């Protein structure tokens with residue numbers, strides 16, 4: 001990567017949901033890479049995308065609910081691998097599935113997923129990814145046709161394929177995530193996943209036996225009818241990316257579309273829920 005960047009180092013109090021909101025707003029404004037830290041987040045934007053006004057439109061910076069301070073610097077070249085080596089430790093979910101970077105030694109687990117995350121979401125560290133991995137580990141995936149919507153690094157589709165699902169589509173709206181998923185599919189010797197860059201508008205005429213979508217409350221609510229429309233009768237829908245207080249509205253939306261609630265997991269106030277059509 002040879003572009004020059006501006007790096008912003010934000011301190012956020014209270015850390016959550018402040019950091020979450022800040023990342024969402026910065027992402028909308030054109031910041032493309034984020035590294036969460038103990039005190040907030042480091043956010044990077046290409047110098048050519050940056051202009052003086054950009055932070056004036058970030059509403060959370062003016063909010064009285066949060067105290068956010070920052071410093072910034074120009075960066076000639078960001079070595080993402082070095083950033084990740086500093087910030088990414090391998091994780092093991094339920095002693096069954098490890099998610100690690102290529103530079104981590106392999107541990108003994110049934111499923112071994114190697115992810116070069118670069119700046120895509122999906123290393124297993126986030127509570128939502130962790131819980132979606134837990135759901136996938138518990139299910140039977142033999143020959144199920146699967147959609148991983150908002151695939152990030154592709155980690156969930158990769159695990160579903162390892163558990164026997166095929167064929168699989170992995171879709172992400174973000175170009176970086178799409179490219180990263182393509183790389184990770186190959187890195188994990190997956191042969192049944194096709195990655196696409198895009199959103200729910202790609203789903204016309206598609207059908208699936210299971211859909212996995214770890215995105216966020218608003219996008220899930222907005223695209224729910226499209227997801228449900230693609231789901232075969234008896235099909236499974238796994239959703240995450242929202243907080244416990246949003247579970248009722250997600251449930252209502254799914255039940256109105258004819259789905260039956262099955263079960264949900266909670267971690268750090270995040271939820272991952274399963275429905276069946």
Ligand SMILES: C[S@@+](CC[C@H](N)C(=O)[O-])C[C@H]1O[C@@H](n2cnc3c(N)ncnc32)[C@H](O)[C@@H]1O
Nearest residue numbers: 121122129150151152172173174177199214215
């Ligand atoms: C919370 S991350 C989840 C990544 C990965 N599936 C995981 O579980 O770790 C959400 C992903 O959804 C993508 N996304 C956001 N809006 C989307 C949309 N409307 N359609 C498809 N993907 C979207 C983001 O780019 C991001 O990679």
